[in-house]
Amino acid sequence: xxxxxxxxxxxxxxxxxxxxQRVYYEDTDFSGAVYHARYLHFMERARTxxxxxxxxxxxxxxxxxxxxxxxxxxxxxxxxRAPARMDDIVSIVTxxxxxxxxxxxxxxxxxxxxxxxxxxxVVIAVVNRNGRPRRLPEDLAKQFLA
Numbered sequence: 001x002x003x004x005x006x007x008x009x010x011x012x013x014x015x016x017x018x019x020x021q022r023v024y025y026e027d028t029d030f031s032g033a034v035y036h037a038r039y040l041h042f043m044e045r046a047r048t049x050x051x052x053x054x055x056x057x058x059x060x061x062x063x064x065x066x067x068x069x070x071x072x073x074x075x076x077x078x079x080x081r082a083p084a085r086m087d088d089i090v091s092i093v094t095x096x097x098x099x100x101x102x103x104x105x106x107x108x109x110x111x112x113x114x115x116x117x118x119x120x121x122v123v124i125a126v127v128n129r130n131g132r133p134r135r136l137p138e139d140l141a142k143q144f145l146a
Contacts (some may be wrong), residue, residue: 009049016095016107017050023088029135033083039118040076042106046092047071047122054143068129069137075102075123082117084110089118102126102133 010019028036032033051058051071061069084090090113098105110118128134 005045009052010046010092012053016093017046017047017053018096019049019092021045021090021092021137023084023086023090025086027084032086034085035091036063039078039080039110040085042090042092042110043094043118044093044119046108047106050094056140056143062129067134067135070118070127070129071104072125072131073122073126074125076120078118078120080118082112082115084112086111096144097121099136099141104133104136104144 010017021042023034027041029035048058058070058113074100084138093109093111095107096104097107106122106124108120108122109116110117124137126134
């Protein structure tokens with residue numbers, strides 16, 4: 001598949017959501033390796049595009065729901081295995097492990113080809129417009145678990 005055929009928001013597969021990104025100079029430190037905090041940016045983009053591919057519009061959830069609905073990162077556990085480098089093409093894979101109640105648990109991995117560079121467990125809090133916990137609607141939970 002050429003880069004022109006890769007959807008901008010990534011794609012859903014049996015393995016989860018896949019988003020392809022290039023590592024740019026701005027993502028790296030002086031040595032050409034990705035600066036550790038930039039991996040958070042890659043994973044945030046992937047989570048946002050995962051929702052987009054599921055047909056979930058975050059701005060609509062926040063604005064139109066009675067009390068509003070938003071997602072906030074509550075906790076992350078990250079294992080750094082190997083660095084990505086400038087000009088690498090990486091794939092960010094996102095899978096839902098749990099969705100229900102007032103939280104979701106996502107597994108994310110950043111790969112270069114078949115090599116796992118980063119793995120993360122991300123606990124997402126479901127909150128209302130005021131930042132207070134709220135239940136994830138059942139139909140939305142089913143979308144994440146499908």
